[in-house]
Amino acid sequence: MPWLARGMSAALAAVVLLAAGRAQALDAEQRRVKGMLDEMCGRCHAVGTTGQSPNPLAPAFRSFGEKLYDTDMVQRLQDGLTTIHPEMPTFRFNAHDAAAAVNYLRVIQRRR
Numbered sequence: 852m853p854w855l856a857r858g859m860s861a862a863l864a865a866v867v868l869l870a871a872g873r874a875q876a877l878d879a880e881q882r883r884v885k886g887m888l889d890e891m892c893g894r895c896h897a898v899g900t901t902g903q904s905p906n907p908l909a910p911a912f913r914s915f916g917e918k919l920y921d922t923d924m925v926q927r928l929q930d931g932l933t934t935i936h937p938e939m940p941t942f943r944f945n946a947h948d949a950a951a952a953v954n955y956l957r958v959i960q961r962r963r
């Protein structure tokens with residue numbers, strides 16, 4: 852059914868365009884890692900550049916600011932962020948994803 856395949860790729864292209872339009876500032880890798888963070892962290896933290904954290908105790912990712920530079924966040928993500936609040940589950944990132952996550956977090960920090 853070639854018409855079906857064509858329809859589906861058109862729909863896919865539309866979705867890709869929409870996603871690209873909404874997050875112009877993010878490259879493919881940053882969008883990938885945002886998807887990961889949405890899934891793993893999004894039930895507590897505001898992961899994007901807008902919105903409130905679902906858990907009022909969890910800071911919005913865009914508000915971390917200097918924290919991302921002061922501490923070795925890439926290492927902490929790999930070690931499992933265990934130093935954090937007990938309410939927060941332990942996550943372990945591989946080296947690649949940890950670096951990508953911190954890169955993303957830096958990109959979304961509010962400009963001051």
Ligand code: HEC
Pocket residue numbers: 888891892893894895896906908909910918932934935936938939940942
């Ligand atoms: C079940 C809820 C929950 C989830 C899921 C969660 N967090 Fe948190 N997180 C919190 C809370 C609550 C705090 C505030 C703790 C505090 O500062 O005492 C926090 C604080 C933080 C901090 C700042 C504290 C510090 O020591 O720098 C970072 C960074 C962080 N979270 C990253 C993440 C990442 C990355 C994920 C996903 C991989 C995640 N969190 C998932 C609840 C959560």
